[in-house]
Amino acid sequence: MREVFQQELREVQERLVEISRLVVVAITNATTAFNESDVALAEQVIAEDSKIDALASDLDELAISIMALQQPVARDLRIVVSALRMSASLERMGDIAEHIAQLARYRYPDKVAKDSLLGVFSEMGALDVEVAEMLSRLIETEDLALADEIRDKDDRIDELHVSVFEAVLSETWAGTSVNTVDVTLASRYHERFADHAVSIAKKVKYLATGEWTGSGVR
Template sequence: MREVFQQELREVQDRLVEISSLVTVAITNATTAFNESNVSLAESVIAEDHKIDALAVSLDELAINILALQQPVARDLRIVVSALRISASLERMGDLAEHIAQLARYRYPDKVVKKSLRGTFTEMGRLDVNMAKNLTVLLTNEDLALVEVIREDDDSLDELHVSVFDAVLGETWKGGAVDTVDVTLASRYHERFGDHAVAIAKKVQYLATGDWAGAAE
């Protein structure tokens, strides 16, 4: 029974990595579609999101079955409970990638943001993709050095998010109401994607060290 239980725990980790890999593909394609006004790429992100959702549901079912049948304790219990929370964050990250792609599709053939902010959103997209890639590696091998890398990228993302709001509230902003709404939503989607990545990284750090206070810093 113990061997079966350990196999199930490995399956939980493998499924988290699989979902994270799909999220990485989604945000990579979504930000490219957004910045390049690539409608076919945007539609592919939207069409593929159901796979992330289905995998998250399947993982949740596996975790609940483990809790019910194996009654894990100590670190094993933390792994299963954390997997449920990480799964939820990954699913939400997939949704945010889909939202970014939807903005690209809605505004096609035009680009979503005005020229003055395109460089900002290109950098926001780069940071999101980088965080997603590092998160997949972190979930694979628990390389805790990546936790700080993800946090630093998120700090940069937050600064860019603030700069977008400063721009649309400034006197030189020439965008109309639709432009303002699009830019505000897009910036929020990028920023929230990073927040979820940090939240997952903290949970992995906690699992590896058992120190929640250190992970929450």
């Protein structure tokens, strides 16, 4: 029974890695669609989000089954409970990628971000992709240096998020009301995506060290 239990725990991690890799693809394509006004790519992200949802649901069922049948305790219980929480955050990251793609689709053939903010959103998108890639490697390897890198990149995304608000509130902002709402939402989506990554990274770090470093998503 112990062998079966350990195999099930390995399967939990493998499924988390699988979902995280799909999230990398989703945010890569979503940010590209957003920045380049690529409606076909946006449609692909939207269509494929259901795969992430289904895998997250399957993982949740596995984790609940493990708790019911194996009755894990101590660190094993923390692994299973953390997997449930990480699955939820990964699923949400996939949803956020879908939201970014939906903005690109709604405004096609125009770009959501106008000239003055193109560079900001390009950098935010690139950072979100890097964060997703690091997170996938962190889940797979438990290389805790990646957790610190994710936090640092999140700090930069937060700075860019603030700069978007400063831009739309400035006297020189010439965007329409619709454009103002669009870029504000888009900035929030980019920022929240990284926040979820930080939350997952904290959980991985906790499992590896037993030390909790703070609250979850802001």
